[in-house]
Amino acid sequence: MSQQVIKKINLYSANDLKNNCDDNLPFILSNLGFKQDFKLKDIEIGLSTALALIGGTTYLVDKKLSFSESYNYTVILIVVYFLIQTVFFVFMKFYQADIKYTGINLNNNKDTKDKKNKKNQKDQKDQNIDEEINKIIIKTTINKKQVVPTYNLTIELFDNDSNVKKFDSNLKFSSVFNELGFLQIEEFQKIIKDSIIKTSK
Amino acid sequence: MLSVNRQQISQLLQFALIVSSAFMIWKTLSVITNSESPIVVVLSGSMEPAFQRGDILFLNNRQTFVDAGDIVVYQIKHREIPIVHRVMNQHSNLQKLKQFLLTKGDNNPVNDLSLYNRNQLYLNREKDILGVVKGYLPKVGYLTIFITENAYFKYTLLGLMAISSILQRDE
Numbered sequence: 192m193s194q195q196v197i198k199k200i201n202l203y204s205a206n207d208l209k210n211n212c213d214d215n216l217p218f219i220l221s222n223l224g225f226k227q228d229f230k231l232k233d234i235e236i237g238l239s240t241a242l243a244l245i246g247g248t249t250y251l252v253d254k255k256l257s258f259s260e261s262y263n264y265t266v267i268l269i270v271v272y273f274l275i276q277t278v279f280f281v282f283m284k285f286y287q288a289d290i291k292y293t294g295i296n297l298n299n300n301k302d303t304k305d306k307k308n309k310k311n312q313k314d315q316k317d318q319n320i321d322e323e324i325n326k327i328i329i330k331t332t333i334n335k336k337q338v339v340p341t342y343n344l345t346i347e348l349f350d351n352d353s354n355v356k357k358f359d360s361n362l363k364f365s366s367v368f369n370e371l372g373f374l375q376i377e378e379f380q381k382i383i384k385d386s387i388i389k390t391s392k
Numbered sequence: 393m394l395s396v397n398r399q400q401i402s403q404l405l406q407f408a409l410i411v412s413s414a415f416m417i418w419k420t421l422s423v424i425t426n427s428e429s430p431i432v433v434v435l436s437g438s439m440e441p442a443f444q445r446g447d448i449l450f451l452n453n454r455q456t457f458v459d460a461g462d463i464v465v466y467q468i469k470h471r472e473i474p475i476v477h478r479v480m481n482q483h484s485n486l487q488k489l490k491q492f493l494l495t496k497g498d499n500n501p502v503n504d505l506s507l508y509n510r511n512q513l514y515l516n517r518e519k520d521i522l523g524v525v526k527g528y529l530p531k532v533g534y535l536t537i538f539i540t541e542n543a544y545f546k547y548t549l550l551g552l553m554a555i556s557s558i559l560q561r562d563e
Contacts, residue, residue: 214399232398239405246412249419258428266423272416 193217193227200372205340208364209333211374212342216292216329219380223320223387225294225327231287238279245272289330289345296324299351320384321391323350339363344383346390358390407557427453427523432465432474433533438497439463439476446534449476451523457484457491458517463525464495466515468508474522477504483514491517 196214200207217227249268252261300322326349334341341361348356367379421430434447442463443449451465458464460482467474477495480503484491492514496503505513515521539546 229398232402236398236402236405239402239409243405243408243412246408246415250415253419258422262423265419269416269420269423273420276413 193221195376197373200368200374202364202368202370202372205333205335205364208340208368209331209342212364212367212379213291213331215374215376215379216331216383219376219383220292220294220327220329222380223384224296224298226297228293228295228326231290231293234282235279235287238275238282241275242272242279245275289332290328291331292327292329294327296320296322296327298322299325320387321348324348324387324391325351327387334361339365344386346386348387348390356390358386360386360389403558407554410553410557425452425454425523427451428467429465429474429522432476432522433536434476435473435537438499439478440499442478442498443476443528444530446531446537448529448533448536449525450527452526453521453523455524456489458482458493458521458524464493465522465525466495466520467522468512468520470509475504475507476525484517493517493521 195218196211198211200211202208221227245268249265249272252264252268255261256264298320328347328349330345330347332343332345334343341363343359343361346358346360350356362382367375367382369375418430422428424430430451430453432449432451434443434445434449437445449465458479460479463476463478465474465476475495475497477497477500479493480496481494482491483493494503494505494514508515539549
């Protein structure tokens with residue numbers, strides 16, 4: 192469902208490097224057996240649509256009615272606009288924040304009775320993503336204060352009982368981009384997979 | 393496919409948000425000052441040396457009466473462009489809260505009777521006045537004059553804004 196975003200990136204433009212990595216997360220995670228959950232993005236789109244609609248309504252009221260006729264409607268619209276704007280700001284700043292991917296594990300095994308058996312098999316399955324993972328959240332940031340910018344990944348894994356496991360890692364962009372400026376998707380996928388496996392341990 | 397669409401929708405919405413926030417801030421200012429147009433640009437030299445072409449004026453329209461000697465912005469019915477002139481005479485009725493004003497440009501030799509509508513001898517404070525000048529910024533409004541007098545420049549500027557907000561992705 193998700194597509195790979197192939198694009199030539201300027202290797203010195205840290206933001207572009209990060210955006211390209213972020214854009215490819217859905218593709219990689221769908222390869223790893225996750226289904227993207229758009230709840231946060233949909234809330235964001237819903238709130239901004241509401242804001243744009245209120246702006247448009249105010250414009251219409253302003254065009255159709257005279258200043259004194261439209262005054263009360265305008266006051267109401269302004270109050271509602273700034274209330275939603277506040278909610279939107281808080282949502283983007285504290286909830287959405289750095290979350291770039293949320294996904295559900297399609298291979299999740301909800302049958303908790305099997306847990307013990309599975310744990311015995313775990314050693315053999317070491318290289319695969321744990322079936323007990325239910326939900327994954329990936330946050331990414333960029334650290335530009337260093338000599339070379341690094342890509343910081345925070346992976347949060349939720350199991351069926353909503354217990355969280357968290358793992359921070361960072362990588363240099365040179366390890367996933369080639370000299371021509373193309374993202375090496377296999378390398379990147381391997382790093383993400385290893386990070387998820389490390390997190391789940 | 394779906395996620396790419398969401399990304400594009402949210403970038404388009406970002407442009408809509410820039411436009412609607414700017415408009416809502418303008419309307420908020422308009423409601424706070426009770427003025428249809430709380431910021432105006434001086435277009436003529438009729439108030440020199442107090443104001444020159446290109447000055448930006450900040451208005452307030454909350455007070456019930458305007459004083460003689462205040463500089464007001466008024467708009468005559470059915471005419472597009474508001475005028476900034478000083479109040480020469482004022483007649484007020486405190487019971488009915490009514491006030492009539494006669495205005496004159498500092499740089500004009502005569503009062504504004506010729507600028508008003510036919511048979512109109514005074515301005516009605518409630519209906520004609522957009523606000524009283526409370527502050528100004530010299531020369532900054534030249535950009536607005538330039539934009540309004542050059543249609544191509546206006547559309548180029550709008551187009552560039554739209555394109556940059558859609559294409560640009562900052563962190």
